[in-house]
Amino acid sequence: MNFNKLYKTVANGTETGSAATTRTRNQNPKYSDLNADGAHTVIEASHISQSFTSEKGNETTVLDDISFDLHEGEIVAILGRSGAGKSTFLRILAGLIQPTSGQVSYRGKALDGPNPGVALVFQTFALMPWLTVEDNVELGLEARGVPREERHQRALKAIDAIGLDGFESAYPKELSGGMKQRIGIARALVLRPDALFMDEPFSALDVLTAENLRQEVLKLWNNNQSGIKSILIVTHNIEEAVQMADRVVVLGSHPGHLIAQVPVNLPRPRDKHSPSSRRWSTNYTPF
Amino acid sequence: MTNFFFNFNRAAPATSGAGRNTNFTKRVVSDCVVAVGILAIFGLIAWVLPAINAPVGPKGIPSTVSTDPRNLPYYALRSVFRMAIALFFSLVFTFVYGLAAARSRRLGKVLIPLLDILQSVPILGFLSATVTIWLALFPGSMMGVEAASIFAIFTSQAWNMTFSFYRSLKSEPKELDEAARNLRLSHWQRFWVLDVPNSMIPLLWNMMMSVGGGWFFLTASEMISVNNRTYALPGIGSYVEAAAKEENPGKIGWAILTMVIVVLAIDILVWKPLTAWAEKFRITQSESSEPKRSAVLTLIRQSHIDDFIARLFRPIGEFLNWITRPLGQTGAKWGTKPGRRRAGDVVFGVIVGVLVIAGAAELIIAIAKTTGLGELGRAFGLGGLTFLRVALLTVVCSVIWVPLGAIIGMNPRISRLVQPLVQVLASFPANFIFPFVVMVFVACGVDINWGSILLMALGTQWYILFNVIAGASAIPDDLVEMTKNFHITGWMKWKTLILPAVFGSWVTGGITAAGGAWNASIVSEIVSYGRHTLVAKGLGSYIAEATTHAEGMKTLIGVAVMAIFVVAVNRLFWNPLQRLADRRFVVG
Numbered sequence: 001m002n003f004n005k006l007y008k009t010v011a012n013g014t015e016t017g018s019a020a021t022t023r024t025r026n027q028n029p030k031y032s033d034l035n036a037d038g039a040h041t042v043i044e045a046s047h048i049s050q051s052f053t054s055e056k057g058n059e060t061t062v063l064d065d066i067s068f069d070l071h072e073g074e075i076v077a078i079l080g081r082s083g084a085g086k087s088t089f090l091r092i093l094a095g096l097i098q099p100t101s102g103q104v105s106y107r108g109k110a111l112d113g114p115n116p117g118v119a120l121v122f123q124t125f126a127l128m129p130w131l132t133v134e135d136n137v138e139l140g141l142e143a144r145g146v147p148r149e150e151r152h153q154r155a156l157k158a159i160d161a162i163g164l165d166g167f168e169s170a171y172p173k174e175l176s177g178g179m180k181q182r183i184g185i186a187r188a189l190v191l192r193p194d195a196l197f198m199d200e201p202f203s204a205l206d207v208l209t210a211e212n213l214r215q216e217v218l219k220l221w222n223n224n225q226s227g228i229k230s231i232l233i234v235t236h237n238i239e240e241a242v243q244m245a246d247r248v249v250v251l252g253s254h255p256g257h258l259i260a261q262v263p264v265n266l267p268r269p270r271d272k273h274s275p276s277s278r279r280w281s282t283n284y285t286p287f
Numbered sequence: 288m289t290n291f292f293f294n295f296n297r298a299a300p301a302t303s304g305a306g307r308n309t310n311f312t313k314r315v316v317s318d319c320v321v322a323v324g325i326l327a328i329f330g331l332i333a334w335v336l337p338a339i340n341a342p343v344g345p346k347g348i349p350s351t352v353s354t355d356p357r358n359l360p361y362y363a364l365r366s367v368f369r370m371a372i373a374l375f376f377s378l379v380f381t382f383v384y385g386l387a388a389a390r391s392r393r394l395g396k397v398l399i400p401l402l403d404i405l406q407s408v409p410i411l412g413f414l415s416a417t418v419t420i421w422l423a424l425f426p427g428s429m430m431g432v433e434a435a436s437i438f439a440i441f442t443s444q445a446w447n448m449t450f451s452f453y454r455s456l457k458s459e460p461k462e463l464d465e466a467a468r469n470l471r472l473s474h475w476q477r478f479w480v481l482d483v484p485n486s487m488i489p490l491l492w493n494m495m496m497s498v499g500g501g502w503f504f505l506t507a508s509e510m511i512s513v514n515n516r517t518y519a520l521p522g523i524g525s526y527v528e529a530a531a532k533e534e535n536p537g538k539i540g541w542a543i544l545t546m547v548i549v550v551l552a553i554d555i556l557v558w559k560p561l562t563a564w565a566e567k568f569r570i571t572q573s574e575s576s577e578p579k580r581s582a583v584l585t586l587i588r589q590s591h592i593d594d595f596i597a598r599l600f601r602p603i604g605e606f607l608n609w610i611t612r613p614l615g616q617t618g619a620k621w622g623t624k625p626g627r628r629r630a631g632d633v634v635f636g637v638i639v640g641v642l643v644i645a646g647a648a649e650l651i652i653a654i655a656k657t658t659g660l661g662e663l664g665r666a667f668g669l670g671g672l673t674f675l676r677v678a679l680l681t682v683v684c685s686v687i688w689v690p691l692g693a694i695i696g697m698n699p700r701i702s703r704l705v706q707p708l709v710q711v712l713a714s715f716p717a718n719f720i721f722p723f724v725v726m727v728f729v730a731c732g733v734d735i736n737w738g739s740i741l742l743m744a745l746g747t748q749w750y751i752l753f754n755v756i757a758g759a760s761a762i763p764d765d766l767v768e769m770t771k772n773f774h775i776t777g778w779m780k781w782k783t784l785i786l787p788a789v790f791g792s793w794v795t796g797g798i799t800a801a802g803g804a805w806n807a808s809i810v811s812e813i814v815s816y817g818r819h820t821l822v823a824k825g826l827g828s829y830i831a832e833a834t835t836h837a838e839g840m841k842t843l844i845g846v847a848v849m850a851i852f853v854v855a856v857n858r859l860f861w862n863p864l865q866r867l868a869d870r871r872f873v874v875g
Contacts, residue, residue, distance in 0.1 A: 096465050098621040113619045120469045126462040130484045130568050139480065140470040145612060148605065171567070187470075 040107075042117065042195050042230050043070040048092055048102035050085070050256075061255040062088050063099075068249065068258070070195060072229040075221065077245035079235060085256030086234045087199055093232070094118045094197055107194075115195075119188035123200040125180040127172040133159065133183055134168040140191045158190040159183075161226075162216065178209035185217065192227035199234050214244060222268065243270050317590035325592075335368050338521070341429045348432055350517040351510075352525045354533060356541040359526065363549050366509070366522040369433070370501055373440035377497065380445045381490070385452035386482070393635045399453070406446040407853030409806050409827075410504055412846035413442045415513045415834045432511065432518045439508040443806075444497035447799075451493040455486030460570065468618035475611035487568040495558055496750075499714035500803060502550070503746050506718055507810055514837035523549075524716075531722040534817030543719050550714045554707075560584035650847070657840045666829060666848040673812070673825040674852055676740050677804045681797060684748040689793055692752045693785050696759025697767070706756055713749035718810055720745070725816040735814070735821035742811035747803035751796040758792025759785070762874060791868035798861045805853050826852075 050063040062085045070076060070093075080086045091097045093104055095115035104111045106118075119140070120126075127136050137155040146154070159168060162182040172180055181201060188196055198217075202210035220226050235241055241248045242264060250259040352362070388398040418435045425431035459481065467477050505524035510517060519525045523542055530538040563581040587593065654663055695705050721742060728738045762784070770780050808827030813820065822828050826849055833841035 091465070094469060096468055096618075112621060114468050114471060114616075116471070118469065120466065122462050122466065124462050126466040128463065128466075128480060128484070129570050131480070139472065139476075142608065143470055143472045143476060143616070145609065191470075 040072050041069050042072055042107065043093055043115070044105045044108075045069070045093055046103055046105075048089070048099045048104070050088055050092060050097070050100050063092070064255040064257045065102075066251075066256070066258050068093075070230050070232055074246040075231040075233065075244055077233045077235055077241035077248045078251060079238065079241045079248055080251035080256070081253050082236060084251045084253035086236075086251055089251070089256065090197055090199055090232065090234050094120055117194035118197050119191050119193035119195075121181070121184045121188050121196065121198040121201045123204055125172070125177075125184045125204075127180055127183055127187075129172050132169050132171055133164065133175075136172070136183055137187045137190055140187060144191075154190050155186075158186040161189065161220070162186045176209075177205050178213060181205060181213060182216075185213075189220070189226050189228070194229045196228045196231045197234075198231065200236070201233070202240070203235070203237070210240075214240065218244060218269070242266075314589050314591065317586050318592070320586060321590040321592045331364060332368075335364055338365075339430060339433050343427055343429060348429070348518050350519050351529050351532075352519050352521055354526060354530045354535065354538050356538060358521070359523070359541060359545045362521050362523050362526050363545050365520070366505060366524065367549060367553070369437055369440060369508075369520075369522065370498060373437045373444055373501065374494065374498060376437070376441050377445040377448055378494075380441070381448040381452045382478075382483075384449050385456055386478070388453050389456035393632065397639055402446060402449060402453075403854055403857065404850050405442075406450075406802065407805065407850045407857075408442075408846055409809050409830060409849060410439050410442045411507060411809050411830055411834050412842065412849075414439045414507070414511060415839075415842050418511060418513050418518075429520075432520055435511060435518070436508045436520050436522075439504065439511070440501050443501045443504045443508075444494075447497045447500075448490060448493045451489045452486050455489055456482060459485050464618075468616075471616045471619075473608075473612050473616050474614050476608065477617040484568045485570070488565050491561055491565050495710070496713070496799070498553075502546075502714060502716040503718060503803075503807065504810075505716055512835045515835070527719050527722070531816050536723065536726070539719070539722050546715060546719055550711055554711055554714070556583055560587065650843075654840065654844060658844070662841065662844055663848070666826065666844045669824060669829050670826040670848045670852050673805070673808050673827055673849075674856070676743065676808070676825065677801055680740050680744045680747075680804055681801050684744055684751050684800065685793065685797065688748060688752040689755050689786075689789065690781075692755030693759040693781075693789055696756040696789075697762065697785070699760070702756055702760050706753075709749060709753050709756065713753055717745035718742075718807075721810075721814055722816045725814045725819065725821060728821065729816065729819050735812070735823045736825075738821070739808070739811045739814075739823045739825070739827075742814065743804045743807045746807045747800040750799040750803065751793065754792040754796030754799075755789050758789040762788045766874075787872050788874050790872040791865075791874075794861065794864045794868050798857070798865070801856070801861070802853060805849060 045066065045068045048063055048066045048068075049061070051059050051061040053059050066089060068089075078086045078089065088097065092099045093115065095104065095106075095111045095113055095118070104115070106115050128139070131139070134152075134155050137158055138151045141151045141154060156168065159165060162185055164179060164182055164186070167175070167179070172183070175183070181204075184201075202213055205213065217231075221228065221231060231244075233241070233244060245264055248262045248264060250262065251257065252259045352358075384398065384402070388395040388402070414435065417438060421435040421438065422431040425434060463481055463485070467481050472480060505522065506528050507524075509520045509522040509524035510528045511519075519529070523546060527539060527542045530542060559579075559581040560583040563579040563584045566579055651660070654660060695702050724738075724742060724745075727733070728735060766784060766788070770776070770784055775783065805827075808825060809831050810827075812823040812825045812827035813831045815821070822832075826845060830842060830845035830849065833845055
């Protein structure tokens with residue numbers, strides 16, 4: 001599959017996808033071994049299906065039998081069209097939605113509520129408008145019962161790390177979109193989660209700010225100080241997926257199902273204009 | 288989190304100006320003013336408090352109050368004190384009831400219709416049912432009557448606020464809810480960090496409306512005439528009632544003056560700062576067009592009082608945070624599977640259904656045994672009369688005030704002047720001028736059956752005007768420009784733009800006005816001035832007379848019939864209109 005075919009797969013969903021789907025679901029020997037180093041599995045989702053019953057009684061299947069593993073030390077991108085159920089799938093993995101059938105486990109333990117090892121970064125930032133930046137970042141720590149002085153120090157460190165030093169007493173209303181998303185990332189970072197989940201984190205920002213923030217996230221990932229073991233990004237931007245991820249999971253729509261899982265073996269740091277990156281985009285072979 | 292509620296100093300950007308760069312003298316002066324203010328409040332409370340628990344004298348509980356105008360400031364203080372305590376209890380009730388109805392699916396199905404019914408029961412119904420209980424709880428002390436009065440005021444304030452809180456809880460922004468669950472906030476934390484701030488602005492406006500409505504029933508709450516006895520508490524309401532009995536228009540005039548001062552003072556000292564402070568809870572920038580200013584809030588922000596309070600309450604806040612953690616985290620457990628849930632629903636529904644049917648049957652049997660079912664028919668007939676009055680009043684007030692309100696609302700200069708005026712008018716208890724109106728009626732020989740419509744309207748038409756002004760001022764500018772550009776003027780403009788745009792606000796105002804009119808009928812269909820007592824034929828006078836003459840069963844019938852009428856009209860008329868407005872006439 002070349003880049004154009006990948007694009008068409010994502011764009012057309014069911015048609016080109018169904019053949020690959022059958023191959024994926026029934027005969028695919030390798031997808032669970034993608035991380036051949038034997039790294040630990042952080043989150044395991046098996047046979048997730050999700051359907052909603054509308055008020056009139058019609059049942060719509062949003063996700064159809066998806067199985068997925070998230071390992072330590074990798075960035076995974078979930079790619080698909082709008083409406084493919086990527087955000088629903090992310091929320092099921094994060095434990096915010098209970099799947100109609102199937103099970104999600106975190107470090108071997110099945111979930112029966114919000115996933116304790118996951119911190120979310122939202123597309124619309126989801127900051128409490130009536131709390132200052134520092135209060136917003138401290139929220140998760142306060143929930144865990146961290147004492148006040150330690151909370152304060154950790155929050156300041158996290159705000160420093162994403163480059164908003166000096167804005168601790170500002171309100172979200174006074175910040176730009178890029179700054180608000182930095183606060184969202186800081187709020188997640190300060191908890192030192194096992195998995196950082198990002199739901200289309202840069203699609204509400206302009207192109208330059210989005211690129212800036214992508215580089216920031218990759219920098220945080222590379223210098224390994226944040227305690228994050230894995231990142232899961234949901235995106236509809238193919239270039240973003242190639243730039244950030246070690247593995248790209250492609251979801252088709254109607255209903256949402258796994259089309260392909262593609263490893264991206266380009267060396268980091270990745271330059272999206274470099275020849276090897278371009279070559280990969282046009283010429284990669286899925287497992 | 289604990290210190291953010293008291294962070295008066297952190298202004299929302301639109302109203303910033305009282306930041307840390309005001310000079311030192313200003314801050315010291317503000318500190319002094321605030322300190323004096325706080326001492327004054329404590330002093331007033333200390334002055335009033337002993338009288339509340341005073342023992343009943345040898346003559347028993349007084350049934351009238353002195354009409355010496357020099358008592359008015361003290362009476363005003365007592366009335367305000369009662370209002371404040373009732374408001375506090377209303378707030379607690381709002382939080383508990385609203386949370387229970389919004390979080391528990393099954394409870395919600397029962398609690399919300401129950402709230403509907405409670406809202407339609409007139410406060411006189413609550414009073415007559417509970418006054419003996421309160422008196423028995425505090426024997427030999429004025430506290431019993433005081434408690435009954437506060438309870439009556441509570442029932443005129445609480446329902447509105449509870450509905451508003453429930454609606455806010457149900458419409459929380461989805462991503463904030465997801466963030467709260469993902470961050471694993473405890474129930475207590477989630478309540479103070481998300482639930483309360485999200486509902487603050489509508490809750491505040493409903494509190495203002497509730498207090499305004501509460502003033503209207505002050506007379507009935509302070510001079511309690513139930514079971515052939517009259518209990519009078521010192522307060523402005525009972526003063527007006529006593530002065531009306533004496534046929535003394537001068538004294539009533541003094542009372543009106545005092546009331547105007549009280550309403551204005553509360554507006555400046557309480558509501559204006561609170562609404563300006565509440566701007567920090569606005570989520571979207573779309574609604575508020577002009578910055579809300581308040582001198583009192585600026586003063587508080589310039590002083591050091593907020594830092595002081597924050598530092599004082601921080602350890603308490605931390606302690607409460609810690610102690611409520613075992614209660615669990617928000618959204619921690621997924622619910623049970625749909626199959627088992629449905630089985631539980633059926634069982635629950637059957638139990639509730641059986642209870643309701645059993646209760647209704649008991650009631651009908653009791654009625655048949657005491658007064659006979661014919662009384663029920665009579666009550667329904669009278670209810671029909673009052674219904675006609677309320678309907679006429681709604682139609683006439685809408686026809687008059689909707690166009691006026693729309694014109695005022697669309698003109699920002701006029702609305703800036705008029706809106707606060709209407710707010711104050713809506714808070715002023717119209718029944719203080721009832722004695723004058725009744726004088727006029729008696730002098731001109733006006734039939735009270737029609738005159739009561741005017742009396743009912745005096746108290747409730749402001750809700751329609753108020754809401755329509757707010758709705759008209761929210762019409763997006765680009766729609767108005769479009770009508771100018773396409774030369775849409777006159778009746779066409781009204782038909783295509785203005786009336787549809789204010790339809791939703793009209794419905795909201797109409798529901799409140801109609802509900803208020805039903806409640807007001809009790810004090811409007813039977814009015815007295817000195818020796819003259821005018822009684823109209825209607826459900827309001829039926830209930831009022833039954834209450835005064837201690838006819839318990841008739842009171843119960845009257846209250847039940849009124850509740851049935853109001854709930855029926857709401858379900859059959861106002862709720863479908865509101866759904867229509869939400870579906871087709873939402874602007875922006």
